[in-house]
Amino acid sequence: MQADAARADPELLAAVADADLGAMRLLYDRHAPWLSARLTRRCNSPEAVADVLQDTFMALWNGADRWRGDGEVAAWLWGIAARRLVSRLRRHREALVLPLEDVAAARPPELSAEERVLLGVEYGDLGSALLRLSPEMRAVVQAVVLDGLTTREAARLLGVPQNTVKSRLHRAKAHLRQNLAEGVT
Amino acid sequence: MSTTWHAADDLLARYVRGDADALQGASLEQHLVQCADCRARIATYIDAPPLDLVWTRIQEQVQAPVPTLVERVLIRLGVSEPDALLVAVAPSLRASWLFGLAITLGFVGLSAAYGGSRGLALFLLVAPLIPVAGVAFAYGPDVDPAYEVGVAVPYSAARLLLLRTSAVLATSLPLVLAAALLVPALSWTVVSWLLPALAFTAVMLAASTWTRPTVTGVGLGIVWVCAVGSAAIDDNPAAVLDPPLLLIYVAIGVAATAVLHLRIRRLTPLRSLS
Amino acid sequence: MTATTTVKLAGIRKRYRGTTALDAVDLSLQPGITGLLGPNGAGKTTLLRIVATVLAPTEGHVRLLGRMPSTNEALAEVRRRLGYLPQEMGFPRGFTGFAFVDYMAVLKEWTSRAPRHDEVRRVLELVDLGDVAAKRIRALSGGQRRRIALAQALLGDPDLLLLDEPTTGVDPEQRVSLRQVLSRAGERSTVLLSTHQTEDVAALCDRVVVLDQGRVRFDGTVLGLVATAAGRVWLADAPHPAARASWRTGTGRHRNVGDAAPPAADLAEPTLEDAYLLLLGDRALATAVAS
Numbered sequence: 001m002q003a004d005a006a007r008a009d010p011e012l013l014a015a016v017a018d019a020d021l022g023a024m025r026l027l028y029d030r031h032a033p034w035l036s037a038r039l040t041r042r043c044n045s046p047e048a049v050a051d052v053l054q055d056t057f058m059a060l061w062n063g064a065d066r067w068r069g070d071g072e073v074a075a076w077l078w079g080i081a082a083r084r085l086v087s088r089l090r091r092h093r094e095a096l097v098l099p100l101e102d103v104a105a106a107r108p109p110e111l112s113a114e115e116r117v118l119l120g121v122e123y124g125d126l127g128s129a130l131l132r133l134s135p136e137m138r139a140v141v142q143a144v145v146l147d148g149l150t151t152r153e154a155a156r157l158l159g160v161p162q163n164t165v166k167s168r169l170h171r172a173k174a175h176l177r178q179n180l181a182e183g184v185t
Numbered sequence: 186m187s188t189t190w191h192a193a194d195d196l197l198a199r200y201v202r203g204d205a206d207a208l209q210g211a212s213l214e215q216h217l218v219q220c221a222d223c224r225a226r227i228a229t230y231i232d233a234p235p236l237d238l239v240w241t242r243i244q245e246q247v248q249a250p251v252p253t254l255v256e257r258v259l260i261r262l263g264v265s266e267p268d269a270l271l272v273a274v275a276p277s278l279r280a281s282w283l284f285g286l287a288i289t290l291g292f293v294g295l296s297a298a299y300g301g302s303r304g305l306a307l308f309l310l311v312a313p314l315i316p317v318a319g320v321a322f323a324y325g326p327d328v329d330p331a332y333e334v335g336v337a338v339p340y341s342a343a344r345l346l347l348l349r350t351s352a353v354l355a356t357s358l359p360l361v362l363a364a365a366l367l368v369p370a371l372s373w374t375v376v377s378w379l380l381p382a383l384a385f386t387a388v389m390l391a392a393s394t395w396t397r398p399t400v401t402g403v404g405l406g407i408v409w410v411c412a413v414g415s416a417a418i419d420d421n422p423a424a425v426l427d428p429p430l431l432l433i434y435v436a437i438g439v440a441a442t443a444v445l446h447l448r449i450r451r452l453t454p455l456r457s458l459s
Numbered sequence: 460m461t462a463t464t465t466v467k468l469a470g471i472r473k474r475y476r477g478t479t480a481l482d483a484v485d486l487s488l489q490p491g492i493t494g495l496l497g498p499n500g501a502g503k504t505t506l507l508r509i510v511a512t513v514l515a516p517t518e519g520h521v522r523l524l525g526r527m528p529s530t531n532e533a534l535a536e537v538r539r540r541l542g543y544l545p546q547e548m549g550f551p552r553g554f555t556g557f558a559f560v561d562y563m564a565v566l567k568e569w570t571s572r573a574p575r576h577d578e579v580r581r582v583l584e585l586v587d588l589g590d591v592a593a594k595r596i597r598a599l600s601g602g603q604r605r606r607i608a609l610a611q612a613l614l615g616d617p618d619l620l621l622l623d624e625p626t627t628g629v630d631p632e633q634r635v636s637l638r639q640v641l642s643r644a645g646e647r648s649t650v651l652l653s654t655h656q657t658e659d660v661a662a663l664c665d666r667v668v669v670l671d672q673g674r675v676r677f678d679g680t681v682l683g684l685v686a687t688a689a690g691r692v693w694l695a696d697a698p699h700p701a702a703r704a705s706w707r708t709g710t711g712r713h714r715n716v717g718d719a720a721p722p723a724a725d726l727a728e729p730t731l732e733d734a735y736l737l738l739l740g741d742r743a744l745a746t747a748v749a750s
Contacts, residue, residue, distance in 0.1 A: 018594070018598075019555075019591070019594040019595075020591065021247060021589065023590070028236075028240055029228075030224060032236050033224070033227060033231040034228070036231065037200065038214055040203075041200075041203070041210060053239050054239050054242050057243050058243065061247055072218055074221075078218060138207075142207075142211065146211050146214070248555075248579075250555065250557065250558035250561055265570070267569075270562060270565055271562075271566070274551050274562060276552075330548075330549025331550060331559075331563075333548070334544070334548060334611065334612075337511045337513050339567060340565075340566045340567070341531075450531050
């Protein structure tokens with residue numbers, strides 16, 4: 001067991017490229033939980049999440065040799081999962097939840113001390129500036145900037161034309177720049 | 186990005202429940218991609234059974250053998266999945282064999298079309314021996330690396346041999362027929378080669394109750410080479426398909442089938458293995 | 460305790476092109492693990508093949524699991540409850556470990572896919588190959604291939620398990636776990652284990668049959684065979700010329716196996732290997748040295 005914990009993700013990935021199912025089991029145990037949580041926050045249907053999770057790891061099994069060794073394996077996995085989610089949602093229009101959309105509705109603009117720390121450490125001023133964007137712009141920022149989708153994939157996800165995504169992103173970035181320049185916290 | 190900051194337990198719990206607001210969630214998500222410790226900790230808040238279920242599906246999808254092209258075709262034709270698997274394993278029923286067969290027959294057909302008497306002799310030599318080779322390479326200790334362990338199983342050896350032979354005939358006879366259409370000369374030649382072909386196949390099956398298919402195959406090959414060879418020397422290769430001989434082929438086929446029927450229970454060679 | 464006789468061979472003779480591989484062999488097996496020891500060419504593989512219904516004897520009667528395998532139906536019945544691991548085994552080209560064991564499961568009449576795949580996974584876990592089941596067999600080591608071969612023999616939890624050199628090429632750690640698998644199998648089934656490794660027999664078997672030149676030289680308990688060497692094994696400072704066999708041990712002293720006591724020697728606790736060497740002499744020694 002200890003020996004398993006000592007094996008880093010890249011090493012396990014190399015073993016998976018060599019058809020080692022045990023190595024993939026270890027990767028699954030490490031990454032499936034947070035992946036499923038992150039997917040669930042974007043898609044209400046448990047079956048869809050299960051299918052996307054299965055597709056993601058099958059893509060991992062078949063494509064483990066394609067990882068170029070740059071960055072975190074976790075980030076690469078999320079990239080695969082996000083794309084699988086998009087293609088699945090194209091086929092079945094499941095209930096879609098975009099977390100940034102309900103910020104204004106759910107939470108008052110007052111930030112608790114903990115949130116201040118969180119935002120300050122992870123995003124700096126960007127976090128609170130995001131709060132001041134409209135829901136549509138926030139959704140675009142979420143998809144493209146935070147989840148790493150291309151503008152075309154984001155367009156498919158949100159069900160809007162690609163040009164709309166591009167223009168919203170452009171406006172969002174402009175807003176953010178302005179907010180940050182004004183020093184709003 | 187910070188390396189010493191870790192998500193509080195409360196945040197992880199709320200995030201999994203769906204109670205964390207969008208900004209906290211996004212922030213945590215960006216952190217999780219970088220931090221193995223927090224990824225491990227968040228797993229403790231997530232139900233295992235649904236994840237285990239997905240894993241069993243992944244495991245099955247990874248391990249389950251992918252049906253070959255031949256298997257898929259057989260299943261489409263109504264053969265049961267286990268039978269299709271047993272048939273497709275035979276060397277002479279693999280895609281590579283069939284592809285090589287098509288190429289060979291293309292060459293033989295063309296030489297028959299343009300090669301005159303010698304081309305015709307080549308075709309007549311090859312045509313009935315194709316199913317013979319197919320059966321010889323479908324079954325038996327010389328072509329099956331796991332033959333010995335395959336004897337000690339309850340599955341009927343007779344059924345296996347007949348299944349594979351049917352598949353050999355179904356794949357090779359149409360290919361030979363296609364090549365035959367390129368052969369000029371007598372109209373009957375197009376199909377009369379079927380009689381020695383089927384007779385030899387019956388002999389292969391009957392003889393497999395005595396000896397290994399490769400041995401029988403070689404024997405039949407030698408006999409047929411002599412027959413076609415002697416006819417070709419007289420510059421009349423089609424003589425091997427003269428009506429009196431056709432009757433003999435029919436007789437051989439019938440006799441071999443009868444012998445097979447009588448001895449089918451002896452199909453597992455209980456005598457000397459090698 | 461009445462133990463049912465699962466395998467009964469009477470008067471078995473097997474002749475191949477002039478040579479007699481087995482001569483007047485009588486054998487009775489009960490549930491539990493029986494070792495089959497003997498030098499190369501003793502006829503062990505031939506005997507195992509006859510019990511596995513892969514070979515018919517030239518003379519003699521075979522009775523397996525209460526039936527005489529003379530008709531096709533009886534043969535199929537016996538084979539349903541039998542698992543066989545040959546001495547040499549090849550695999551079809553391009554197969555993964557899982558695919559091969561799946562193929563054998565189909566031959567053993569597991570027609571439904573889902574239960575069959577579960578059973579394949581079960582036996583692969585037993586031999587500790589679950590992780591590499593998706594690899595092509597040609598990418599596996601010799602010991603791993605041997606374990607794949609053993610896995611197919613374990614399909615369906617057979618009542619009669621026939622193993623010809625199951626641990627050949629298997630590395631020491633795996634050998635220990637394989638012994639556990641076989642030991643558990645021996646609790647319910649009849650296992651006949653052919654080997655030239657006396658340690659495997661000593662570790663696993665209750666009973667042992669020693670075969671030499673086609674004849675049975677010993678048929679009894681392992682302890683009984685060991686007892687025949689009592690008082691005939693010594694540790695001395697030098698090899699004794701009159702000893703049947705002697706070799707230098709790790710402690711620097713020489714182990715002498717024979718009837719005459721070397722000078723200034725201490726009696727040693729006999730092992731199965733000592734007894735085997737005493738029984739078979741030169742032929743056993745030649746095989747032991749070769750392996």
